[in-house]
Amino acid sequence: MATALYPGTFDPITNGHLDVVKRAAQLFDKVVVAVYAGSLKSVMFSTEERVALCKEALASTPNAEIVEFSGLVVSFAESIGAEVMMRGLRAGADFENEFDMALMNKKLAPQIETVFLMTAMEWQFLSSTRIKEVAALGADVTGLVPPHVVKALQAKLH
Numbered sequence: 001m002a003t004a005l006y007p008g009t010f011d012p013i014t015n016g017h018l019d020v021v022k023r024a025a026q027l028f029d030k031v032v033v034a035v036y037a038g039s040l041k042s043v044m045f046s047t048e049e050r051v052a053l054c055k056e057a058l059a060s061t062p063n064a065e066i067v068e069f070s071g072l073v074v075s076f077a078e079s080i081g082a083e084v085m086m087r088g089l090r091a092g093a094d095f096e097n098e099f100d101m102a103l104m105n106k107k108l109a110p111q112i113e114t115v116f117l118m119t120a121m122e123w124q125f126l127s128s129t130r131i132k133e134v135a136a137l138g139a140d141v142t143g144l145v146p147p148h149v150v151k152a153l154q155a156k157l158h
Helices: 015-027 047-057 073-080 094-108 128-136 147-157
Strands: 003-008 030-036 064-069 084-089 113-118
Touching (some): 003 015, 015 030, 030 047, 030 073, 047 064, 047 147, 064 073, 073 084, 073 094, 084 094, 094 113, 128 147
Parallel strands (some): 003 030, 003 084, 030 064, 084 113
16 A cells, blocks of 8 residues: 545535545555645635644544645655545546646656545535635535534634
């Protein structure tokens, strides 16, 4: 078994992300959840907040380690000795974007394999962007994100 890197913005972490991490944790000795600090996206939570939310969400997954990173993801993967990069796939447009990134990463670091896990059916529609949008419009996101993330969203929005 190997070390797998699961990079992302995680703004915020959702039950779909947790599904992928927990399943990856059964396949690999260690899963490093890497929270990207240099996001080109507009983020709601600071890097420190996102790391803390991920740590709390994955506290019961002993072989998951949460860290922050910046720069090129393959360079970070090499620096921690990751042999595998994990990516979650939802239905639809995810595949093209993820496939494109995987090909570029393979060109830059041919020794690192990308492994895709399909997100469980119940989370196929879920994204951090949608969570923030509907929460900002007053919808209850309970059951879509961990309870502590619901509270963090409410605190940010009100």
